[in-house]
Amino acid sequence: MFVFKFGGASVKSAGAVRNIVEILGRYPDDRIVVVVSAMGKTTNALERVVDHYSAGNRDGVEKEMDQLKAYHFKILDGLFSDKDHPAFLEVEGLFGELSGRLSREPTLNYDYDYDQIICYGELISTRLIGHYLNQSGVMTRWMDIRRSLKTDNSWREARVDWELSTRLVREHFTFSDGERILITQGFIASTINDQSTSLGREGSDYTAALLAFMLNAESVTIWKDVPGVLNADPKYFDDTVLLEKLSYLDAIELAYFGTSVIHPKTIKPLQNKNINLYVKSFVDPDAPGTLIGNIGYEKLTPSFIFKMDQVLIRTSPRDFSFISEDNLEEIFGILHAHGMRINLMQNSAVSFLMIVNNDRRKLRLVVDALEENYRVAYQTGLELVTIRYFDQSTIDRVMINKELILEQRGVQNIQLLVRDLG
Numbered sequence: 001m002f003v004f005k006f007g008g009a010s011v012k013s014a015g016a017v018r019n020i021v022e023i024l025g026r027y028p029d030d031r032i033v034v035v036v037s038a039m040g041k042t043t044n045a046l047e048r049v050v051d052h053y054s055a056g057n058r059d060g061v062e063k064e065m066d067q068l069k070a071y072h073f074k075i076l077d078g079l080f081s082d083k084d085h086p087a088f089l090e091v092e093g094l095f096g097e098l099s100g101r102l103s104r105e106p107t108l109n110y111d112y113d114y115d116q117i118i119c120y121g122e123l124i125s126t127r128l129i130g131h132y133l134n135q136s137g138v139m140t141r142w143m144d145i146r147r148s149l150k151t152d153n154s155w156r157e158a159r160v161d162w163e164l165s166t167r168l169v170r171e172h173f174t175f176s177d178g179e180r181i182l183i184t185q186g187f188i189a190s191t192i193n194d195q196s197t198s199l200g201r202e203g204s205d206y207t208a209a210l211l212a213f214m215l216n217a218e219s220v221t222i223w224k225d226v227p228g229v230l231n232a233d234p235k236y237f238d239d240t241v242l243l244e245k246l247s248y249l250d251a252i253e254l255a256y257f258g259t260s261v262i263h264p265k266t267i268k269p270l271q272n273k274n275i276n277l278y279v280k281s282f283v284d285p286d287a288p289g290t291l292i293g294n295i296g297y298e299k300l301t302p303s304f305i306f307k308m309d310q311v312l313i314r315t316s317p318r319d320f321s322f323i324s325e326d327n328l329e330e331i332f333g334i335l336h337a338h339g340m341r342i343n344l345m346q347n348s349a350v351s352f353l354m355i356v357n358n359d360r361r362k363l364r365l366v367v368d369a370l371e372e373n374y375r376v377a378y379q380t381g382l383e384l385v386t387i388r389y390f391d392q393s394t395i396d397r398v399m400i401n402k403e404l405i406l407e408q409r410g411v412q413n414i415q416l417l418v419r420d421l422g
């Protein structure tokens with residue numbers, strides 16, 4: 001049994017959805033659990049819906065909803081020539097449910113409301129695609145992952161209840177005779193009280209890994225619009241190289257430092273059971289892509305990870321005392337409370353430095369909270385470059401026209417905080 005994951009880009013249009021049929025057609029004898037994301041940029045749009053909704057901006061909600069509906073119905077129109085096909089009614093029904101929820105007052109809990117709304121992206125995409133697969137002769141059963149994947153109620157970053165979920169997943173994700181494809185949602189889950197939760201943005205990879213782990217799948221394949229895992233983001237780098245094979249550890253490190261191809265939580269469950277992960281191109285399914293697995297070190301290709309729009313926060317105790325464990329506990333507590341992740345940290349005797357993403361809303365709150373007990377200075381507009389398997393030539397390459405603000409060197413990785421000089 002395999003687990004396949006199709007992300008937003010691989011289901012963003014009628015043509016893309018047709019391509020799934022062609023990919024599944026290559027595995028006529030296999031049983032496959034298909035995990036799907038919301039279509040295209042739907043989750044971003046739903047995030048805007050949540051914002052408008054919680055701000056009481058009904059016009060904003062309506063405008064976004066109209067666009068989302070039009071987008072999905074255009075895909076439906078492209079896929080189903082029979083306009084009485086039940087897919088239309090079901091998608092309409094899901095939009096109706098969502099509108100019903102949006103017509104009620106928001107609760108005071110933004111993150112809770114977010115999860116109750118955001119789940120519709122995946123519910124709609126899987127319904128639609130499930131029907132299309134069946135129409136195309138690929139017998140498919142639609143599964144509501146929320147009946148099986150159970151989490152706590154840490155809205156937007158829910159933590160999986162492994163024991164309960166494993167039991168339910170094994171009970172529900174069984175193939176009956178002749179059944180070949182089960183389609184389900186990535187990214188979303190629910191509490192034991194059946195309130196919807198989500199696993200963090202881009203969490204569908206993680207869902208695929210969880211299901212593979214719980215069902216002891218042979219392998220996971222993530223179908224993407226790139227040829228596999230590259231050693232750098234082509235947006236920031238020319239002459240990127242495809243990494244044909246990666247050890248679990250390399251993949252974890254690259255994902256952790258911010259390679260956008262795989263969600264960081266994805267690798268661990270697979271590593272624990274030695275399940276191979278393939279990252280393959282859905283436009284060129286014959287190409288080998290990248291294999292992530294239990295691989296000895298063959299060739300240590302340097303990888304480059306760029307994080308743009310970084311902020312350096314410098315905190316020092318107001319009384320010029322040294323930075324102590326008490327201070328660190330307090331500082332980390334403040335960042336944790338505001339859900340701000342530290343990309344790099346460094347300390348000296350009298351100050352503690354943190355590099356974070358420039359989320360303006362969170363930054364303001366964090367700086368305000370820190371300023372109660374610390375002197376705080378921060379610098380925006382920086383870039384954080386991580387090089388795995390670095391040497392001097394790779395450092396020189398990224399330092400062209402950059403000013404070095406600070407660096408941190410490990411045995412395998414170096415991180416350079418830089419300012420672009422022009």
Ligand code: ASP
Nearest residue numbers: 037043187201202203204
């Ligand atoms: N649709 C969700 C998102 O865009 C989950 C995913 O794509 O993995 O974050």
Ligand code: MG
Nearest residue numbers: 007008037202
């Ligand atoms: Mg996505």
